[in-house]
Amino acid sequence: MPAQTAQILDGKALAQKIQSQLKERIQTLEPQIGRPPGLAVLMVGDNPASAAYVRGKERACKNVGIASFGRHFPTQTSQQELEQVIDELNRDERVDGILVQLPLPEHLDSNALLYKIHPDKDVDGLHPVNLGRLVRSEPGLRSCTPAGVIRLLQEYEIELKGKQAVMVGRSILVGKPLALMLLEENATVTIAHSRTQDLASVVRQADILVTAIGRQETIGADMVKPGAVVVDVGINRVVGANGESRLVGDVNFDAVAEVARYITPVPGGVGPMTVAMLLHNTVQSYGRTG
Template sequence: MPALVLDGKVLAKSREQQLKTVIDQLVSEGGRKPALATILVGDDPSSATYVQMKINACGRVGMGSQSIAMPASTSTEELLAEIHRLNNDPKVNGILLQHPVPDQIDERACFDAIALEKDVDGVTTQGFGRMAMGEHAFGSATPAGIMTLLKHYDIVIEGKHAVVVGRSPILGKPMAAMLLNANATVTLCHSRTIDLATLVRQADIVVGAVGQPELIKAEWIKDGAVVIDAGYHEGGIGDIEKTGLESRVSALTPVPGGVGPMTINTLISQTLESVQRNLM
């Protein structure tokens, strides 16, 4: 039986329609249009493309956006000043600092300067801590999007053994915490894990989040597993080798069109939630 395709592109499109309905109603009742501020430091073309995709998504749902472009020579202090300005701007409901920033900038200090209530990309240390402890915080956009995708397709998480390959603070680590909070048994691995293949073979749910093309081999994945690939590399290749998996696993995400659209959808959804929480 062919694997169930966890289609993030289709789900994101459906959720955008729902978001647009809510935003239109909010504005028609006299509320301010939600707005996301994006900060791009430098001229990396891939980062510029990702930021534009997020701005386009805002437009599709009727959400406002501010686009701030800063030169590659920007200092940590200059970036912090811009973040503080946006924190204090009542017209801004969410702040996205596009990763990565140039090497001379203290990225973690800048992430942590984002006000918790505007941290709609889920990048602050405080937000991560609250999420890991089961308290409210905006989750890191990619793992939170994956959780939404799993829920939509009724993928059972409770009691399952999930193996997350990748330990970045905005993907692998929060992914492991979210799965643990959903009552999975979680093993967190990375590129230096000894005998990675053996650990992956034990997984009911495999999440590729290591940022290396096809590091996780298809032969490592057991029949019936759920395969989530959060990687994207040139040529439409993910972190997980897909050869033959379609006929063996129970469900899998396509690359592209699986996790990526849900990342952007989560970002704009959490920006709307920021507005709604302020109205409570």
């Protein structure tokens, strides 16, 4: 019998659909508000991966009609200088969203910078006020990657209510907020991490398995319940014998695709959704100003 192949959860296609919807929404709102939405991405230093991400975000902004107020600072920029820039952007009525591109050089305190951003302009959804709103199930800006995962599951009409969801990873960027969002959708949520005993047996219980640990192909077919939904948030760069690099996730895609019912690819799964939700948050913040 041929191996059963899971249905792909296509984040790239959904991200394009969301961008088209946002473009239409901006075209409706702009005549009423009198300006386009504005997003400021602040980048410090010369991390090549960060530079590529920022370029991607700026391209996506241009596609939907969001004005970019991005700033690129030299590595040695001081904490005080950056905090001053964030204060100015908080007051700037043309700017609806402010994002500090992580990671930052070691001499900077990223938490202090995040706390400086006004919660209503915190399009990354990482300010304690927005995380608090999530805990209380109140409206607010939601963290982009977790919100993108939920939106992707909704697009494919995957039932979360009453399901066993296992979140592997507990970072403030993905694991913790996504566990709360799954709980909000009435899933029964387990958070597993590097100190979890017998990780394989915990993961094998999952109807919905989300992994964000950043270790290449850790999750094999023997760890996945047949018919599970597998969402791979991990992005790991591996270099082959020929010296060429490629991106892989935390999941052994080919093996797991034979037992799962749905699976996200890497790349082309969760990554594009993160950018789409960043644009969504910017437009949400902009719509409130109208």
